[in-house]
Amino acid sequence: MKINKIFKLFVLSFALGSLFSPGDLFCGNTFSSASSKETNKRKLEQEGPKEQGPSKRPKVTPQEKDYLQCDEIINFDDFEKPQKFETVSEWSNSCFSNLKEQISKVNESPFVQLLKPQTIISTIEKFNEILDEQLSKKAAWFTDHGTNSTKVTNNNKTKGFTQREMIKSNSKSDVVVIGDIHGKIHSLLRILENLKSRKFLQDDFTISNPDNYIIFLGDYADRGIYGVEVWYTIMRLKIANPDNVILLRGNHERYKLAYNLGFLKEIIQKYGQQLVEENVNTNTGLFMSIVKLFYKLPHALYLGRYNNNNADFILFCHGGFELGFNPKTLLDTDLEKEGRKFQKIKSLYFNEEDFCSKVGTEEFGWKNEELLKNGFLWTDFSGEKEGILENIERGTGLYKISPDLVEKILQYYNGKIGKVHKVFRAHQHFTPPISIFCGENESKLEEKINLYQSNNNVFTFTAAPIPPERTGEGFGILHIDGRFENWTLEPVSTTPTNLDILAQAAYIRKLIFS
Secondary structure: OOHHHHHHHHHHHHHOOOOOOOOHOOOOOOOOOOOOHHHHHHHHHHHHHOOOOOOOOOEEEEOHHHHOOOOOOHHHHHHOOOOOOOEEEEHHHHHHHHHHHHHOOOOOOOOOOOOOOOHHHHHHHHHHHHHHHHOHHHHHHHOOOEEEEEOOOOOOOOOOOOEEEOOOOOOOOEEEOEEEEEOHHHHHHHHHHHHHHHHOOOOOEEEEOOOOEEEEEOOOOOHHHHHHHHHHHHHHHHHHHOEEEEEEEOOOOOHHHHHHHHHHHHHHHHOOOOOHHHOOOOOOOOHHHHHHOOOOOOOEEEEEEEEEOOOEEEEOOOOOEEEEEEEEHHHHHHOOOOOEEEEEEOOOOOOOHHHHHHHHHOOOOOOHHHOOOOOHHOOEEOOOOOEEEEEOOOOOOEEEEOOOHHHHHHHHHHOOOOHHHHHHEOOOOOOOOOOEEEEEEEEEOOOOOOOOOOOOOOEEOOOOOOOOOOOEEEEEEEEEOOHHOOEEEEEEEEOOOOOOOHHHHHHHHHHHHO
C-alpha cells in the first residue's frame, strides 16, 4: 500500500514536470518545540536582527522531528487547477463560512487549509513577476550620487532598499495605511469590506481611483494561524493594482523569524511535509517560495507630493529611523517626475559626532554595519528616557528613540527641497487602529486630525488584534490635498461587535505559542 502511494506520487510528479513536485510543495524545515520556554522565545526575538539568509538552515533535533510529524494530508485533488476567487466577496465568504466549524474543532487542530497548494503557488508566481518587473528597471534606481543604478540583487547578502513614490501634483489622493496583521485573515477581510462600502475598493480587488493607494506596513504572518491566507490576499491586491498597492517589509519578513515564530509551523500543519534530512537544506517548497519574496520588499517608503519647488513627504516603515541611512538623494532628486524610485541601503552614513551634536543627544556608539538594515524594521519609540538608547528588549545592535528627538532627526535628514514631516509605522502593538506618543504614554487616535497642526510626529498602526493585550482592529486613511498644511489622517475601526472572534483569537494564540 505504501509502495503504491509512493508510486502514485512519483507518477504525479513526473507528469507535472518542472513546475513543482510534491516534495517541493512541503518545505523540509522545522519549527521550535511547542514546549519551548518563554525565555527561549525572548532569545529568538533578540537574535532576530542577525541576518540569516535562506541558504542557511538551523540544525534539526530529534525532538523537533517528533514534534513536526503530522498526519499525511496530501490529497490528489490538491493538484487540480487552482481555486478561482474572482471577487473579494467570494474569498471572504469562503474564509468566514468555515469559521464556526473551526472554532468548534479548535481543540483538535487550529489549522485549517482554505487554499489548495496550486492556488497559492500560482498567485506567488504572478506576484513575483510584478515585483521583478518593477525592480528590474535600471532607470528606477538611484546610486549614492543620484544617477541610475543596477537592479536589486535577490540574495541573502542584499542589505535592503527604500522606495520613493511621488503622487500626482494636480490630484487628491487617499492612502489607506494598514499595520501589523500577523495572520489574522478575518481582520484583514473586514478592512477590505469596509473599503468596499466606501467605494474605495471594487469587488474585483481593484482600487476605484487610480490616484489612491493601499500601503501595508509589514508583519503579515506569525502569531496567527492564517498567514498563508493573508499573503494570498495581499498578493491578490498587488496583482490587481501593481502601482497602487505597496507592501513594506517588517521584521517578521525574515527567514529566521518566519522559521521560528509560527509561519513554518502553519504551513507544515496545513499542507503536510516530508521530513527527511536531504530536504532540510533545500530552498524549495511553499515556505521558501514566500520567504524569497521578503527580499524583494522595500524596507521603507517615502511618499511625497511636489508643489512649486517644494516637496512634502511622510516616511512609511515598519519600525523607525534607519540612523545610518541618508535619504537626501531620494528627497531632492527628480522630484517633478511622478512615479517610483528605489535606492539601496548601503554606505550612506552620517558622521556620528555631527549627527549627535545637531540632534542634541549623546553619542551612542555608531556601529555602521550593525545599524544598517535594522532600523527601518526594528526601531522602537519610547518615552521612558530622552535620547537614543540601546533596545535591550529587542536585542543587540537595535535602538529605541524618545519622541522628543523625532523632530530634530527629521530636520537633520531633510533635503533642500524635500521635507519629511511625519513617521507612519507599525511594529509596537499599541491600541488599534492608530496610536500616538504623548510623553511617556501612548494614546489612541480617536478622530480625524490635521497633520500639520498636530504636535505628534510618530503614528503607530495596528490592523489586527494581538490578544490578550490589544483587541481592536482597523486602519487609517491619509487624505492628501495640495500642500502638507491640508493633509489629514482619519482612523477607522473595524472591530466586530461580536467579540467571540477576539476570544477565539486569544485562545488560539495561547494554544499555539504557550
